[in-house]
Amino acid sequence: MNKQYYPPGPFLRFFRWYCHRDYVEDLEGDLLERFERVADQQGPKTAKWLFLKEVLLLFRPGIIRSLPGIQKLNTYDMVKNYFKIAYRNLQRQKGHSIINISGLAIGVATTLLMLMYVSYELGYDKHHTQADRIYRVGLHGKLQDSEFHQLYTTAMLASEMKKTFPEVEDATRFLRLGTINFQLLEDSVATQTYLENSVYAVDPALFDIFSIEILVGNPKEALSSTGKVILSESSAARYFGNKWAEKDLLNQSMVINFGAQPIHMSIAGVVRDMPSQSHFHFDFLISNENIPNSKETNWWNNSYITYLLLNEGASAEELEAKLPTLYEKHLPPKAFENGNEWWSFLQPMADIHLKSNLPGEFEPNGNIIYVYIFLVTAVLVLVMACVNFVNLTIARANNRFKEIGIRKVIGSTRSQLVFQHLVESQVYCLIAVLLALVLLLVVMPTFRSFADVNITLDYFDYKIIIPGLLLFSLLLGSLAGLYPAFYLTRFAPINTLKGTLNKKGTKVAFKHGLLIFQFVISISIITGSLIISKQLHYIQNKQLGFEKDGVLVLENLYFLSEEIDEFKYALEQNAGIIATSASLSVPTIPFSNVQFKPQDHENMAFDFIFADEDFAETYGVTLDKGRFFSTEFASDSMALVINQAMALKLGWEEPIGKQVQLYGNADLTFEVIGVIEDFHHKSLHHSKIPILVLPNFYRRAYRDNYLSIRVAGGNLQEIISHVETTWKRFIPEVAMTYFFMDDHYNNLYKGELQVKTIFKLFSGLTASIALLGLLGLVGYITQQRKKEICIRKVLGASIRHLLGILAKRFLVLILVALVVTVPLVWVVTDSWLQTFSYRIDIPWSAFVMAGVLTLIVSFVTICFQSLQAVMANPAMTLKDE
Amino acid sequence: MSKHHLGEFEEIVMLTVAILHDEAYGVAIIDEMEQRLNRKVSIGALQTVLRRLEKKGYLSSKLGEATKARGGKRKRFFMLTSYGKKVLAEVKEQRLGLWNAIPKFVFGE
Numbered sequence: 001m002n003k004q005y006y007p008p009g010p011f012l013r014f015f016r017w018y019c020h021r022d023y024v025e026d027l028e029g030d031l032l033e034r035f036e037r038v039a040d041q042q043g044p045k046t047a048k049w050l051f052l053k054e055v056l057l058l059f060r061p062g063i064i065r066s067l068p069g070i071q072k073l074n075t076y077d078m079v080k081n082y083f084k085i086a087y088r089n090l091q092r093q094k095g096h097s098i099i100n101i102s103g104l105a106i107g108v109a110t111t112l113l114m115l116m117y118v119s120y121e122l123g124y125d126k127h128h129t130q131a132d133r134i135y136r137v138g139l140h141g142k143l144q145d146s147e148f149h150q151l152y153t154t155a156m157l158a159s160e161m162k163k164t165f166p167e168v169e170d171a172t173r174f175l176r177l178g179t180i181n182f183q184l185l186e187d188s189v190a191t192q193t194y195l196e197n198s199v200y201a202v203d204p205a206l207f208d209i210f211s212i213e214i215l216v217g218n219p220k221e222a223l224s225s226t227g228k229v230i231l232s233e234s235s236a237a238r239y240f241g242n243k244w245a246e247k248d249l250l251n252q253s254m255v256i257n258f259g260a261q262p263i264h265m266s267i268a269g270v271v272r273d274m275p276s277q278s279h280f281h282f283d284f285l286i287s288n289e290n291i292p293n294s295k296e297t298n299w300w301n302n303s304y305i306t307y308l309l310l311n312e313g314a315s316a317e318e319l320e321a322k323l324p325t326l327y328e329k330h331l332p333p334k335a336f337e338n339g340n341e342w343w344s345f346l347q348p349m350a351d352i353h354l355k356s357n358l359p360g361e362f363e364p365n366g367n368i369i370y371v372y373i374f375l376v377t378a379v380l381v382l383v384m385a386c387v388n389f390v391n392l393t394i395a396r397a398n399n400r401f402k403e404i405g406i407r408k409v410i411g412s413t414r415s416q417l418v419f420q421h422l423v424e425s426q427v428y429c430l431i432a433v434l435l436a437l438v439l440l441l442v443v444m445p446t447f448r449s450f451a452d453v454n455i456t457l458d459y460f461d462y463k464i465i466i467p468g469l470l471l472f473s474l475l476l477g478s479l480a481g482l483y484p485a486f487y488l489t490r491f492a493p494i495n496t497l498k499g500t501l502n503k504k505g506t507k508v509a510f511k512h513g514l515l516i517f518q519f520v521i522s523i524s525i526i527t528g529s530l531i532i533s534k535q536l537h538y539i540q541n542k543q544l545g546f547e548k549d550g551v552l553v554l555e556n557l558y559f560l561s562e563e564i565d566e567f568k569y570a571l572e573q574n575a576g577i578i579a580t581s582a583s584l585s586v587p588t589i590p591f592s593n594v595q596f597k598p599q600d601h602e603n604m605a606f607d608f609i610f611a612d613e614d615f616a617e618t619y620g621v622t623l624d625k626g627r628f629f630s631t632e633f634a635s636d637s638m639a640l641v642i643n644q645a646m647a648l649k650l651g652w653e654e655p656i657g658k659q660v661q662l663y664g665n666a667d668l669t670f671e672v673i674g675v676i677e678d679f680h681h682k683s684l685h686h687s688k689i690p691i692l693v694l695p696n697f698y699r700r701a702y703r704d705n706y707l708s709i710r711v712a713g714g715n716l717q718e719i720i721s722h723v724e725t726t727w728k729r730f731i732p733e734v735a736m737t738y739f740f741m742d743d744h745y746n747n748l749y750k751g752e753l754q755v756k757t758i759f760k761l762f763s764g765l766t767a768s769i770a771l772l773g774l775l776g777l778v779g780y781i782t783q784q785r786k787k788e789i790c791i792r793k794v795l796g797a798s799i800r801h802l803l804g805i806l807a808k809r810f811l812v813l814i815l816v817a818l819v820v821t822v823p824l825v826w827v828v829t830d831s832w833l834q835t836f837s838y839r840i841d842i843p844w845s846a847f848v849m850a851g852v853l854t855l856i857v858s859f860v861t862i863c864f865q866s867l868q869a870v871m872a873n874p875a876m877t878l879k880d881e
Numbered sequence: 882m883s884k885h886h887l888g889e890f891e892e893i894v895m896l897t898v899a900i901l902h903d904e905a906y907g908v909a910i911i912d913e914m915e916q917r918l919n920r921k922v923s924i925g926a927l928q929t930v931l932r933r934l935e936k937k938g939y940l941s942s943k944l945g946e947a948t949k950a951r952g953g954k955r956k957r958f959f960m961l962t963s964y965g966k967k968v969l970a971e972v973k974e975q976r977l978g979l980w981n982a983i984p985k986f987v988f989g990e
Contacts, residue, residue: 029957063929
């Protein structure tokens with residue numbers, strides 16, 4: 001070795017960098033030795049090339065060290081270890097794990113259920129491809145200080161709007177024909193008579209505006225001509241069997257009765273049923289061409305529901321601003337006197353289900369407020385379940401401090417420990433979410449029938465929901481595990497190992513805060529559901545001014561026409577029937593609204609019904625002044641009964657003898673013979689409405705639609721079969737349909753009842769989550785104070801005394817929660833109650849009841865959990881050191 | 882068949898280590914192999930095999946004294962363990978058994 005050569009530095013450094021620490025010395029020695037020899041023998045250049053080659057060839061597994069920082073042993077094996085430890089902890093503390101996981105699972109299941117309900121409600125009318133351009137036109141009116149919004153518009157509106165405003169691409173009308181009866185014709189011979197409920201007369205543009213799938217025939221063409229009827233898929237199946245598609249339904253003829261004359265019609269098509277998330281459904285569609293009134297040019301006659309399809313890019317606001325001109329053009333100037341107003345407004349299709357609740361909607365709509373309430377509650381429940389998880393995990397932390405201390409001593413970094421605990425909470429969450437899914441599957445059918453909501457699991461896309469749930473579980477696991485993970489790992493190992501950790505102080509305050517938070521939520525929901533129940537009980541049992549119980553109502557009475565009195569007489573032969581009354585409408589069914597001219601007043605619109613002389617008796621309506629109609633007075637054909645609200649509105653102190661003209665027509669002048677007490681024929685969201693009752697027993701021109709039967713109680717089944725036989729005797733060709741007034745009345749509160757049932761469910765669930773949290777926490781505290789308890793016992797404390805000591809702290813917390821809850825619930829329920837014209841005062845008893853209930857159940861829970869510690873033999877516990 | 886499978890290169894490396902006896906360190910092994918077998922061997926190829934054999938327990942190693950040569954780096958000397966010897970002997974037995982089983986006329990003696 002004459003001359004000193006040096007290998008290329010960068011490559012040597014590269015080698016030193018990648019090489020395994022154990023091998024670096026001798027390998028570098030080998031490299032250098034070789035380099036020096038080759039440099040000596042073959043020159044430095046070759047040596048350098050060879051050196052480079054050797055360094056590169058050494059860069060292979062087995063020689064390379066592990067990536068810096070993460071030791072190879074740790075990454076995989078430690079993560080595996082985290083799962084193992086998580087699983088062992090789960091197993092070792094079975095009780096705790098069950099409480100923790102089931103609390104989370106219940107929370108998640110509840111939230112999922114609510115979210116499904118919310119997204120179901122929000123998903124209405126989305127199936128129409130042009131939904132964002134479809135608008136419904138309503139009518140706004142202001143008549144002498146009373147403002148109203150209504151769904152029904154004039155027959156001319158659709159065509160006029162299309163003609164006048166360029167924004168309107170198309171328009172269609174719906175005319176509700178109500179229940180019709182029809183007969184299928186076989187070889188021109190009528191068979192049985194059927195009744196069909198949802199029958200509408202529509203315009204051909206229907207198929208251009210809405211997305212309705214055509215199954216058979218050419219319905220669009222059929223709607224431009226008379227004598228054609230279009231069936232929905234389900235009604236086709238109803239009359240022609242499930243295999244209707246195999247039969248040739250087209251041109252099958254039928255006779256339909258909905259006007260004065262029966263009309264011969266033939267089937268021109270079958271369309272797919274509207275999905276359940278649609279604000280309207282129909283069974284039969286016929287063309288407006290069949291309806292003489294559809295050509296009516298009277299702008300006062302409002303009976304059509306009008307839908308518009310706007311051009312792409314057209315602004316609904318701009319169009320709406322122009323709408324008043326239409327009514328100014330077509331109504332006489334007199335209509336706008338005295339500050340009266342008439343104009344149309346637009347409702348976007350997407351808003352109809354949740355934001356529109358006009359009288360006479362196709363079907364009862366949802367309510368956006370309830371959707372918000374559910375959404376907020378769902379989130380609260382989820383937060384509560386997370387809080388519960390955090391609380392329980394921290395409570396259990398005591399057992400983990402030593403483990404964490406030892407891990408730290410052995411060399412775990414804090415980030416690794418945080419990661420470990422996050423992994424653990426992920427495991428818990430994943431189990432909880434899976435459990436929640438199972439729970440959801442089990443609860444779903446019950447919930448569907450319980451809350452009367454048509455949601456199914458296949459409503460969800462599994463491709464989205466499964467990864468979604470996994471992601472959700474990941475997020476939830478991180479969220480719920482974040483605080484425990486950081487909390488547990490923050491302490492110096494020496495303190496955790498020596499057990500001198502100060503676990504009192506702020507941490508306890510935090511845990512207490514979380515517990516209070518849980519109880520605030522659950523007591524709120526319990527109180528809320530109590531108040532909802534009370535209000536609903538109130539409105540369902542309020543003196544409505546009539547007796548809704550024990551009234552059976554027969555529909556489609558107009559078949560009887562002239563035979564009504566005979567029919568009534570035949571019915572009353574049964575001792576169980578007290579009274580019967582035929583009328584144009586009954587409470588809960590919208591009354592007609594017509595212009596009247598009361599004496600000394602201008603024309604006004606009032607709700608009215610035609611009813612016979614037995615109406616007051618049948619419905620238990622009380623007379624305030626004068627008398628009700630009677631057949632004994634011939635003059636009663638032109639008599640009239642009003643209610644107190646009407647007398648009040650007109651300022652009549654002595655109403656008897658006053659005169660009222662129907663349509664302001666002097667030939668139709670009625671005289672007031674009596675005043676009845678107010679009765680609520682609409683839901684109690686509305687206040688008392690002025691009503692006129694006109695006699696129908698001399699004027700059969702207005703057909704009586706309903707026959708109300710007051711039953712005395714007793715054997716209802718027998719009475720119904722008597723009514724049925726009598727009906728068959730009079731109208732053998734039509735099937736009898738009936739309903740009970742109280743059922744129908746309760747139906748007015750469908751939305752509220754739904755909220756009530758769901759809230760009941762909620763209150764049970766949240767209460768159980770809160771109690772699980774309490775259970776876990778009490779268990780932990782008792783465990784901690786075991787020695788203290790035993791020493792107290794040795795010194796002579798009684799079991800009752802010990803339980804008192806343990807319970808006191810929690811009961812104070814619950815009381816604090818109660819105090820926080822009151823104003824919260826007060827504000828929310830008060831704003832809900834404001835939506836009713838008739839409402840209860842917020843009952844203090846609800847708070848007291850919820851509070852006492854929570855306290856009792858909590859106390860039982862506490863006792864149950866701590867009794868074991870209190871009963872234990874002190875010697876056993878104290879010697880255990 | 883033995884459960885100890887040795888690759889061809891592994892066998893050669895072990896034999897070379899045995900030949901060098903107390904002097905078997907990286908460069909020496911390569912030199913020996915190049916000399917005897919006329920075969921180019923890179924340090925990388927050799928070292929991975931050495932480490933592997935050591936892991937399997939056929940070889941053991943120890944670091945020698947630091948010298949002035951090699952930039953003051955110590956040499957790592959490899960030697961056969963008794964287990965390694967046994968395996969090597971087993972391999973030899975198997976080879977011989979195979980040779981002996983070949984019919985005489987194949988190689989036309």
